Amino acid sequence: MPLNVFRMMEVTGRSLSVQRTRMEVVSSNLANAQTTRTPEGGPYKRRDVVVAAEKPRDDFGMLLEDEMDQSVHGVRIVEIQPDESEPRLVYDPDHPDSNEEGYVAYPNVDSMEEMVNLITVMRSYEANLSTITAVRDMTTSALRIGS
């Protein structure tokens, strides 16, 4: 089994950036919870990040390991998907964006749901940070062998 010293850092670094993107999407959802106008028209639609386990890169050793189910899977973002569920209708005839019946379409953002997502993102981020610390300490102890 080939030993790649920096593979661990690579996997973790990628995961940290995935969590950061998820955090940005959550904050964008929260920031636009009341946005009734968007460039594409209509109210803002909340967005979801779709993540998937990453197949190893296409070098032979990694492919072989993958065939043997021995490889380490990183994580990647597949897409940032708009949530197509119905907007929230609020009766407010004085609002400039109200329709003929006096209803305003507000974004389908549920702040409770976003807060829960925010917390899970934070936990994932912290878990991956602990990997960085572990790798750093392990490498340091290996470097101390000769001294």
Place this chain on the structure above:
Amino acid sequence: MNDMGDNLLSWLNAAMDMSYQRGNIIAGNLANVETPGYTPKDMEFEAALMSALDSEGSVKDLPPVRVFSRSDNEQGLDGNRVDLDQEMTNQAANKLFYEISANTMKRKLALLQYSIDEGGR
């Protein structure tokens, strides 16, 4: 590696490689802690280490270690089976094992250095 007397150094070397590999696997599990449908992996680590120690206390070569999927873990609503507590515990234990091995290696080398120095007098 010629270890002058016993094969402790090469055994430690193999054990540290194995531990690093396990660290990789745990890192992959932690990276995918929120990935739908992901099943975590682990190595049969302790079993391999135990089998390399015989009853007289001397060390044999480490056998190759099997990576397995932890598919009997409880499944979340999105099909993800990563248990965060389990992974964090394994990571802490694995890190300790690696550091202990590195330290043992350092001491073994210091002993060799000592006999070399004393022999030269």
